Amino acid sequence: MGKSVFSRMLMGLALMATTTIVIVSAGDEDGMNPLRTHSIYMPYIDQDLQNRWFDFGGDALVNTNKHIRLTSDIPSQTGYLWSRLPLTSSSYQVEFEFKVEGKGDGLFGDGFAVWLTKERATMGPVFGNKDEFEGLGIFFDTYANSRQSHSFPYVMAMMGDGRTKYDSANDGESNKLAGCESDFRGNLVPTKGRITYHRNSKTLNFKLQTRGWDEWDECFTLSDIELPVMSYLGFTSVTGEVHDNHDIISVTTSTLSGKGESPFKKLNNTPPPQKKTGVMWYLKFLAACAVFVALVMAFKMSKGSNDMKRF
Missing domain, CATH: 1.10.287 (Helix Hairpins)
Structure with a gap:
């Protein structure tokens, strides 16, 4: 030979x-499978100036080379980005890159929110979304309406039952399930959030990247939490007398399977x-x-x- x-x-x-x-x-990986229907990247729109899987509305602006601007750094704006289809997977992860900045020196606001709710695309007073919502809201609050024990910017989670109003006067203090202080505004490094939800263990984890690339800090973990079986994914923002640019740069959603359940094995002992x-x-x-x-x-x-x- x-x-x-x-x-x-x-x-x-x-x-x-x-x-x-x-x-x-x-x-041997975490069993992550990309979900195109709930992911969005540049240039965001097709030749018909639409997106197949997401709706834009209100004062939202699309810069095909940079971001989806929910609200601009001017007063009295409301904008949104909502998935057209609901998330139906039992376990999934949503990772999104965002940017909050503006010309305000000392006074800026009001913030933006991420939603996993039964309803979609109805503008209102809660960071640009309707009040008395059903599902989960994660609020990125940059303006204090009242004196609080924590500093701002602040990230907090609220679970809505369709009847309870958001306590706007007290920055949602009576609605808060969990939260964390986070210096996410005006950073030079890419700022990101990561939601990981497992329906079987009824557990949701939220992490933030604000200090450096791939440096994730845990904000909170919610136990015994059950989101609507059909949850729409949304991003909304509102400005009032104080204002900022609130931008969504990308959204990557993946379904989880196999070892994707491993972070919460202690709550789910199924072999x-x-x-x-x-x-x-x-x-x-x-x-x-x-x-x-x-x-x-x-x-x-x-x-x-x-x-x-x-x-």
Whole structure:
């Protein structure tokens, strides 16, 4: 057998082993599958100046090279970005990049909100959305309406039941499930939020990136939380006498499966399916066999070549 044939054989076996190992590695990931219907990126709109999966409204402006501006740095604006279809997956993750900035020195506001609610695209007083909503609102509040024990900007979560009003006069203090102080306004690094929800464990986690790239800080984790089975994803903003630019730069939504449940295993003791474990073991076994065969053949061919030289 010529050296070129031998080299091609080894390369083929190495490729087989590498491919198998890659498949095994992919199976060990967090089980994230991108959801195009709830993700949006530049240029945001198609040739008809629309987006197939999202609606824009109110004072929202689309800059195809930069962002979706929910509200501009001028008074009395309201704008929104809403998914056209509801999220129906039992577990999912929503990661969004945003930017809040303006010319205001000391006085700015009012903020923006992220929604996972039963209703959609109805403008109102709660950061640009309707009051008495049903579902989850996460509020990025930059202006204090009353004296609080925490500083601003502040991020807080409220679960609406369709009847309870938002306590605007006290910055939602009576509605707050959880929250955190966060210096997300006017940052030079990309600011991001990440919502991870698992319906089976009724747990929702929210993290923020404000200090540096891929440096995530946990804001809060909600337990025993159950979002509407059909939840629309929305982003809204409002300005009054105080104002800011409130921009959404990108939204990436993924469904979660397999090990996606692992962050909350203590709340869900259901063992993982055995079938998947068996498949992973089989793929790893194939990878090991491919590497072993390649090594054996390399040894035999090398020995045969040496014998021919001695003859």
